[in-house]
Amino acid sequence: MTTELEIVQDWRVFATEHSLSAVELSGDEAIVTWSDGRKTPLNRFFLRDNCTCSTCYLPLTREQLFEITDAPADLAAASAGIDAEGNLVVGWSDGHKSSYAPGWLRSHAPDAESRAERHAARARPFIWGREYADALQSFDYADIMADDGALWAWLSALRSSGLTLVRNVPVEEEALLAPISRISHLRETNFGRVFDVKSKPRADSAAYTSVNLPPHTDLPTRELQPGVQFLHCLKNEAVGGESVFVDGFAIGEAMRAEHPDEFATITTAPMAFWNRDDRTDYRWTAPAIALNVEGDLDEVRFANFLRGPIDAPAERMGEIYAALRLFQAMTRDPRFFIERRLSSGDMWAFDNRRVMHARREFDPQTGERHLQGAYVDRDEINSRWRVLSRQLGEPC
Amino acid sequence: MTTELEIVQDWRVFATEHSLSAVELSGDEAIVTWSDGRKTPLNRFFLRDNCTCSTCYLPLTREQLFEITDAPADLAAASAGIDAEGNLVVGWSDGHKSSYAPGWLRSHAPDAESRAERHAARARPFIWGREYADALQSFDYADIMADDGALWAWLSALRSSGLTLVRNVPVEEEALLAPISRISHLRETNFGRVFDVKSKPRADSAAYTSVNLPPHTDLPTRELQPGVQFLHCLKNEAVGGESVFVDGFAIGEAMRAEHPDEFATITTAPMAFWNRDDRTDYRWTAPAIALNVEGDLDEVRFANFLRGPIDAPAERMGEIYAALRLFQAMTRDPRFFIERRLSSGDMWAFDNRRVMHARREFDPQTGERHLQGAYVDRDEINSRWRVLSRQLGEPC
Numbered sequence: 001m002t003t004e005l006e007i008v009q010d011w012r013v014f015a016t017e018h019s020l021s022a023v024e025l026s027g028d029e030a031i032v033t034w035s036d037g038r039k040t041p042l043n044r045f046f047l048r049d050n051c052t053c054s055t056c057y058l059p060l061t062r063e064q065l066f067e068i069t070d071a072p073a074d075l076a077a078a079s080a081g082i083d084a085e086g087n088l089v090v091g092w093s094d095g096h097k098s099s100y101a102p103g104w105l106r107s108h109a110p111d112a113e114s115r116a117e118r119h120a121a122r123a124r125p126f127i128w129g130r131e132y133a134d135a136l137q138s139f140d141y142a143d144i145m146a147d148d149g150a151l152w153a154w155l156s157a158l159r160s161s162g163l164t165l166v167r168n169v170p171v172e173e174e175a176l177l178a179p180i181s182r183i184s185h186l187r188e189t190n191f192g193r194v195f196d197v198k199s200k201p202r203a204d205s206a207a208y209t210s211v212n213l214p215p216h217t218d219l220p221t222r223e224l225q226p227g228v229q230f231l232h233c234l235k236n237e238a239v240g241g242e243s244v245f246v247d248g249f250a251i252g253e254a255m256r257a258e259h260p261d262e263f264a265t266i267t268t269a270p271m272a273f274w275n276r277d278d279r280t281d282y283r284w285t286a287p288a289i290a291l292n293v294e295g296d297l298d299e300v301r302f303a304n305f306l307r308g309p310i311d312a313p314a315e316r317m318g319e320i321y322a323a324l325r326l327f328q329a330m331t332r333d334p335r336f337f338i339e340r341r342l343s344s345g346d347m348w349a350f351d352n353r354r355v356m357h358a359r360r361e362f363d364p365q366t367g368e369r370h371l372q373g374a375y376v377d378r379d380e381i382n383s384r385w386r387v388l389s390r391q392l393g394e395p396c
Numbered sequence: 397m398t399t400e401l402e403i404v405q406d407w408r409v410f411a412t413e414h415s416l417s418a419v420e421l422s423g424d425e426a427i428v429t430w431s432d433g434r435k436t437p438l439n440r441f442f443l444r445d446n447c448t449c450s451t452c453y454l455p456l457t458r459e460q461l462f463e464i465t466d467a468p469a470d471l472a473a474a475s476a477g478i479d480a481e482g483n484l485v486v487g488w489s490d491g492h493k494s495s496y497a498p499g500w501l502r503s504h505a506p507d508a509e510s511r512a513e514r515h516a517a518r519a520r521p522f523i524w525g526r527e528y529a530d531a532l533q534s535f536d537y538a539d540i541m542a543d544d545g546a547l548w549a550w551l552s553a554l555r556s557s558g559l560t561l562v563r564n565v566p567v568e569e570e571a572l573l574a575p576i577s578r579i580s581h582l583r584e585t586n587f588g589r590v591f592d593v594k595s596k597p598r599a600d601s602a603a604y605t606s607v608n609l610p611p612h613t614d615l616p617t618r619e620l621q622p623g624v625q626f627l628h629c630l631k632n633e634a635v636g637g638e639s640v641f642v643d644g645f646a647i648g649e650a651m652r653a654e655h656p657d658e659f660a661t662i663t664t665a666p667m668a669f670w671n672r673d674d675r676t677d678y679r680w681t682a683p684a685i686a687l688n689v690e691g692d693l694d695e696v697r698f699a700n701f702l703r704g705p706i707d708a709p710a711e712r713m714g715e716i717y718a719a720l721r722l723f724q725a726m727t728r729d730p731r732f733f734i735e736r737r738l739s740s741g742d743m744w745a746f747d748n749r750r751v752m753h754a755r756r757e758f759d760p761q762t763g764e765r766h767l768q769g770a771y772v773d774r775d776e777i778n779s780r781w782r783v784l785s786r787q788l789g790e791p792c
Contacts, residue, residue, distance in 0.1 A: 028714055045721070050705055062672060062703035063602045067610060068717065069724035089486035110710040118707075188581045190779075206459045214463060220777050224620040270689075276458060281782035281792075282775060293666075305459035309446055311514075314506040317439035318424055323463065325441070328465035379618050379678060381585075386677035396679075 005377060015102030020088055023080045030080045032088060032105065039309035041110040044075055047090060050108075051098035105318055119294070125354075126160045127250045131182040133338045138165045141347075151182055152388040154349075155381055158228060163338075169232055169347045176347055176372055184380035187226050190280050197231075197371040199364045206305045210238075210364045215246045215331040215356035216303035218375075220273040221282035223316055225301060226375030229352040233342035237367030244358035245350065246337045248300030251330045252289050265323035267291050269316070271301065272308035283308070288327055299353045304328065331356060342371070353378070408604045412497030416484055425475045428484060428501065436505040440471055443486055446504075465638055481771055498736075503582045515690070519685035521750075522556045523646045529734045535560040537743075547578055548784040551777055554624060558747035559734075565628055565743045567735050571629035572743055572768055580776035588674050593627070593767040595760045606634075606760045611642045611727040611752035612699035614771075615671040617678035621697060622771030625748040629738035633763030640754035641746065642733045644696030647726045648685045653791060661719035663687050667697065670703035676764070681703070684723055695749045700724065727752060738767065749774070 021217055022033040029041040049068045051057075056066035079091035090101040108112070128135075137157040143150035144166065157164045169175050174194055180186065186193050199210045206213055219225050255263040267289045274283045292298040312320055330336065337358075342348070350357065352375065362369060389396035401488065425437040445464045447453075452462035462708050468490055475487035481701060484496040502510070524531075533553040539546035540562065553560045570590055574580065582589050594734040595606045602609055614622050652657040663685045670679045688694040708716055726732065732756075738744070748771065785792035 029710075031433070041710045043710065043717065045717035046706065046713045049703075049717070058602060058605070058607065058701070061701075062702060065607070065701070067700050067724055069721040069728075071721075108705045108707070110706075110708060110713060112709065115709065183584070185584045190580065190585060190776075200462075206454060206457050209454070209456070210452070211461070223773070229482050253690070279783060281786065282777075282779050282780045283782075292463045304463050305454070305457075305461070307460060309504045310442065311504070311511070312506060313508065313511065314425075314439065317442045317506060320439035321439065321445070325465040325467075328463055332465075377619070379680075380586075383676045383678050386679075387675060390677065 007240055014107040016103040016106040018087050018102065018106055019101050020082050020105070023082060023088060026161060030088070030090065030381060034047065034106070038109075038111065038113060040105070040111045040114065042105075042110070044077060045071065046110065047077070047098065047100070048075060048092065048096075050098070050100070050274065053098065053178060056098075061354060069312040083147055098147075102361065115248040123160065125162065125249055125297075127253060128161060128163075128247050129307060130164070130249050130334060130338060130389045132161070132247075133340075136163070136165055136338070137161055139165055141168045141170070141179065144182060145392055148388055152392055152394070155183070155388065156382060158351065159167055159347055159385060162247065162249070162354040164349045165200065166347040166349060167344065167345065168285050169345055171232070171234055176230050178374060179347070180230055180374060183384045185375055185376075187377045187380075188377040189222075189375065194372055194374045198369060207359075210241075210362050212361040213359040214304050214328075214339070216305070217248070217301055217356055217359040218303070218352050219275075219282075219305055220271075220286075220301040220303050221275040221284050222274055223284055224301070224377070225353050227351065227353060227378035228376050228381055229355075229357075230349050230376070231342075231373045231374060232347040233344050233346055233371050233373055235368045235370040236342050237363060237364040238276055238369040240359045240360050241362030241369050242339050242341050243323060243348070244337050244339045245348075246331055246356045246358070246359070248289070248302070248354050248356050249297045249337050251327065251333075252297045252300065254330065254336075255289075255327065260322040262326045263289075266327050269320040270310065270312060271324075272310060273301070273303065273306045274308040275306050285311070287315050288324070297354075301353070302327075302331075302356065331358075351378070405584055410497065410503040412499040412502040414498065414502055415482050416478050416498050416501070419471055419478060419484060426473055426484070426486065428504070434505075434507065434509060436501070436507040436510065438501075438506070440473060441467065442506065443473070443483050443494065443496070444488065444492075445472060445618050447492070449494065451695070454492075455492075457545070465663065508669070519556065521558065521645055521693075523649060524559075524643050525555060525646050525732050526730060526734060528557070528559070528643075529736075530561070532561055532734070533557055534563055536685070537562055537564045537566070537575065537759075539725075540578060544784055545788065548788055548790070551579070551781040551784065554745055554777060555781060556644070558643065558750040559744050562743040565741055567630055567740045568686065570768065572626050572770055573744070576626055576772060577771060579772055579780045581772075582777075583771040583773045585622065585771065586678075590768055590770045593769060594765060603755075606637075606758050608757040609755040609778050610700050610724075611640060611733070611754040612701070613644070613697055613752055614699070614748050615678075616667075616682075616697040616699050617671040617702055618773060619680055620673060620759040621695070621749050623747065623749060623774035624745055624772050624777055625753075625769060626743060626745050626772070627738075627753075627769045628743040628765055629740050629767050631764045631766040632738050634760060634765040635762040637758030637765050638735050638737050638756045639744070639760065640735045640756070642727055642752045642754070644698070644750050644752050645693045646732050647723065648693045648696065649727075650726065650732075651685075651723065655722060658719040658722045659685075661715055662723050665716040665719060666706065667720075669697070669699065669702045670704040671702050681707070684720070693750075694773075696752065697749070698723075698752065722783055727754075747774075757765060 019035045031041045077090045083089045090098045097216040139154045270285045272285045288302045290299040386396040408731045409745045415431045428439045472489040486494045537552045668681045684698045686695040782792040
């Protein structure tokens with residue numbers, strides 16, 4: 001019965017070694033006491049909102065039918081207790097009854113201690129510099145195609161380091177679609193579902209010329225930059241054109257530690273990005289480094305060749321350019337980057353919203369250079385990783 | 397020469413009735429004085445960064461080659477003047493020379509007055525309530541397919557009101573793809589490139605049942621909710637199933653004016669959204685109403701049936717649920733919504749990140765109901781609108 005409740009709501013079972021030892025009603029809250037002595041105050045509407053009985057929830061889709069605005073303003077718990085299975089059971093003033101499994105309650109407990117535990121338990125990114133060149137996480141094409149465990153390991157590495165290499169990908173056009181199909185659908189852009197990176201005469205982006213491309217993220221001109229980029233090398237015979245990867249999070253943390261003022265500026269100053277041709281006109285403005293609400297690094301957004309004029313108060317320009325010049329200089333600092341020559345059959349997969357990539361200038365006269373790329377958003381990577389984790393019994 | 401500079405950088409011509417009357421160098425700035433007396437201080441790095449000469453800019457792609465971090469720290473304007481064409485010309489301490497057209501300078505001037513003018517000139521959304529039912533912006537399929545002016549008017553209406561109706565769309569499967577192809581590519585999701593809205597036995601979303609769907613945005617479980625939803629009615633013969641549209645921005649502004657405390661809470665409280673089935677596990681947390689950096693309404697994100705447990709401090713739960721219950725009650729307030737019965741051949745196009753839609757319960761036994769939907773992100777709508785504006789000589 002407990003398990004059924006949990007599965008209806010969440011498809012997960014929340015195990016806990018802690019049991020409920022007592023519950024008392026006080027004002028708007030039911031305060032539960034745990035076997036380890038922790039106390040968790042549970043607001044009446046929080047509890048009512050999370051009732052997962054089959055009238056409040058649509059079992060078929062595990063979606064909520066009940067709307068919390070339909071609870072009376074004076075809703076109160078008329079009774080609260082712990083049943084034989086150890087669930088918290090609440091009888092409401094309007095006659096409704098709810099039951100909550102201890103594992104679910106502990107996993108969603110809003111007391112400060114429980115929330116701090118959850119925040120501390122959250123996976124932190126593995127931040128790297130030049131030394132990562134010798135420890136680069138590589139995976140074999142055949143493994144990730146055949147084995148869900150290998151696929152899970154690859155996606156786990158992508159989520160953690162933001163840069164992985166897949167070897168032995170067939171050297172055929174669109175061969176990168178097979179490993180991507182193990183994850184999800186593509187993020188299509190104006191450059192197509194799959195884009196070819198080779199120099200072309202009427203280039204609509206510097207990427208399609210042979211010039212040096214400084215470290216950048218792709219499509220900073222979009223509100224949501226593509227999440228993960230897959231870049232498959234079919235041919236690389238031209239002189240030059242080495243690839244460079246930089247962990248933007250490493251630069252961010254270094255700025256935070258070594259240059260706090262410039263860090264404060266680069267995480268708030270509006271950077272303008274645009275990309276225009278005869279058919280498109282993309283514009284977006286956002287800081288080059290974005291933090292989440294907890295102040296952790298969330299995203300890097302930068303491509304010098306796509307920057308537009310900064311729209312900021314005249315008196316802030318000096319400070320903004322000092323931070324921008326420093327950030328840009330750090331993207332070239334050898335302590336942060338990995339330089340590799342791509343070989344045919346290699347497919348790089350990297351978090352385009354964290355890891356900047358660069359391409360040295362090459363001479364198109366000396367040989368052919370042909371890469372194919374495609375994008376998948378972070379939502380899809382995370383969804384697939386969670387489903388695999390669920391199936392493999394890993395926490396997610 | 398002026399025009400060429402502007403086009404290389406921007407594909408636009410910046411006209412201005414104001415000319416440069418004087419320039420003086422002072423510290424880090426060149427301060428220009430305009431024919432109307434306005435003074436604009438231009439930081440040395442801002443000016444150097446925006447040099448559009450053909451060594452700083454790649455004319456082919458209109459992308460910047462020069463990186464501002466390569467300017468010497470002690471860069472200074474050795475000379476500044478106004479040339480025969482009225483351009484600001486600067487000679488730099490390192491020997492580089494730059495020229496700036498007055499139209500471009502005025503349009504990007506960082507002085508407070510110019511920035512306030514630009515902010516005031518920005519288009520504001522047209523916010524609507526029930527009365528919009530009689531003024532609904534409708535367009536004819538044949539017109540938007542054949543005429544760029546009609547297409548521009550449709551996209552302009554979408555950007556302004558967030559809700560438009562296209563009539564006389566052929567009643568055939570995937571007929572909605574033709575008008576969408578006039579704009580751009582699709583935003584694919586786990587529900588496919590085109591999704592069919594009809595009740596099905598093994599529903600993986602409440603949308604695919606016949607139950608009442610309260611006002612919601614689609615896919616709040618994604619970091620970026622799909623921008624514009626296109627919903628094409630092929631058959632609507634079942635009893636019930638009326639469609640309801642609510643301008644979330646109208647609710648937001650009403651909350652801001654009538655309930656400032658609840659507005660402050662709903663724009664900051666973390667709402668959890670999730671959608672899980674046997675193949676996917678999507679989760680995202682964000683406020684139900686998001687503001688941009690200027691405090692203007694930017695996005696509405698809400699679907700009661702996709703909400704997960706709120707992860708917030710116990711002491712904030714009372715305040716958060718008060719705001720949530722009010723917001724949810726307002727989505728049902730008749731002053732805000734339009735109710736329509738879809739007819740076959742109608743295609744609704746609405747901003748899914750602003751306009752909430754609802755569906756009344758229907759009885760699948762009484763007749764067939766079949767809609768087809770697809771998504772296009774705001775970036776694509778805006779890009780296409782800007783290109784059309786450019787071609788039609790409209791400001792953008």
